[in-house]
Amino acid sequence: MVAGTVAVGDRLVTQGPGGLRLAFVICLGACAAATGLAYWVGGLAAALPVGAVGAAVLAAAVLVEYRLGVCILPLAILLSPEFGAGLVRVRLEDVLLPLVLLGWFVQAVGSREEWGRTPLNGLVLVLLLSGFVSTSLGIFRGTIPQPPLGFFFLFKRLQYLLLFFLAVQAARDREWGRWMVGALLAGFAVTAAVGLYQRLAFGPDFIVSGVRPGERATFAAVLVLLISVCVGMAVVLRVWWHRLALLAVGLVAAVPLLYTYSRGAYVGMLAALVFLGLRRSRALLVGIVLLVVFASAVLPEEVHERASTIAVVFGAPERTTQSWAARVGAWHMVASQILSQPLVGYGMGALPLGWIDNELIKELYYGGVVGLVLYALVLVGLWRVSAHVAHHGRETWIRGFGWGFLAGFVGSLVQGITATNLTAIRSAGLFWLTAGVVAGLYILCQRQGTAEGAG
Incomplete structure (x- = not known):
C-alpha cells in the first residue's frame, strides 16, 4: 500500500502503509x-x-505518521527510567507524547481525519473539567497545602486521557489496531523478561522494572494487567503456538509478581483469573483450585507466608496486619472529613502522595460526590465498551484482547481496594493506553457491523 490519502465520500482518510x-x-x-x-x-x-x-x-517518523509513535508508547511507559528529582521527574513518554500529539495534529489538519467517537468521550471530558474545578476551588479555599502538587495531579490525569484518545485514534483502523495490540504484547514480553532477570540477578529487592525502587505495588499493578491480557487472549485464540507464547509470557511475569509481595495484587490477580475461568475456560478454574490447594508446596515459602496473611483480614480481623490496619484507619479519617466538602471534595493534591490507598475513596476525597459519580460512570462506560469488543469482535484476536482487558479490569479494580493503581503514575498510563486500544477496536467493531448490515 502506498502512503497517502484516499477519498471516502466527501472526506480524505489517511491510509497507513505497511511498508512504512x-x-x-x-x-x-x-x-x-x-x-x-x-x-x-x-x-x-x-x-x-x-x-x-x-x-x-x-x-x-512520528511527525509523518503519529500512529508509529503511539505504537512506541507502551515500551516507553513500561521500561523508561526516570530523570530528575523530587516532584519533577521526566520519563520517555513525557517527551514522546507531545511529539505524537503534534504528529496527530499535523495529520488531522492535512487529511481532515475525523475524531474517533466512543460512548466515553463526553464523560471523560466532563471528568477532566470536574477535576479542574475541584482543584481550583481547593487552592482558593486553602485545602490544598501545595498548589503545584494539585496541578501536577491534574496534569497527569490529562496525560492519561490523552494517551487514551490517541490510542483510540490509532486502533480504530484494523491494521493499526493489530500493530497496537502487537506493540503492547511486545512490551509485556520485554517487561516480564526484565522483571525475571532482575529477580534472578539481583534478588527481590531490585524488582523495579519501569518504576522507582520501593514501588512494588505499582509494578505489581502493571504485572496484573499484563498477565490478564496474555491469559485472556490465550484462552480465546485458536492457534496453538499463539496460545503457548502468551501463556509463556504470563508465566514469566508471574515470577516478579510473586516477589513484589503485594497482597492486593495477589487478590487482584486471583480475581482476574477466576473471572476468565467462569466466563471463558473451566480448565483455568481447575488450575486455580489446584494452585490454592497445593499453594504451600508450589509457592516459595516467603511468598506463601505473605499470601497467608490475606486470609487473616477476612477470618480474624483482630489479628490483621499493621499495613491493613493503617489503611482502614486512614479510610475512616478521610470518610469523616468528606462531610465538610461533600459535593466537590478538597481538590487533587489535598493529601500527600500515597496517603490514601483506595481508588474510590481517593476520588471521593479529591472530587467529592460529583467527581466520584463521574469517575464511576467512566469506568462503567469503559466496561461496556470492552464487553462489546469481547462479545462482538469480528476476529478472534479482537475478542481475545477484549476478554484479556476485561480480566485485567477486574484485577485492577480489586487491587484498587488497597491501592490507587488506576490513577497512580506509571501503572495508570499503561491502563488507560490499553483501554484506548480497546475503545478503538470498539469503533472498528461498530463500523464492521454497520458495513455488514448495509451489505
Missing part, C-alpha cells in the same frame, strides 16, 4: 543496536551522537 511501519521498525532497531554498540565500545560520549541520530529518525 516495517521500515520504521527496522530503522529504529538499527539505531538502538548502533547506540548500544557505541556505548559498549566507546562509552557515553560515543553513544550520544548515534542516539541523537536515532532520536531524529524517530521524531521525523
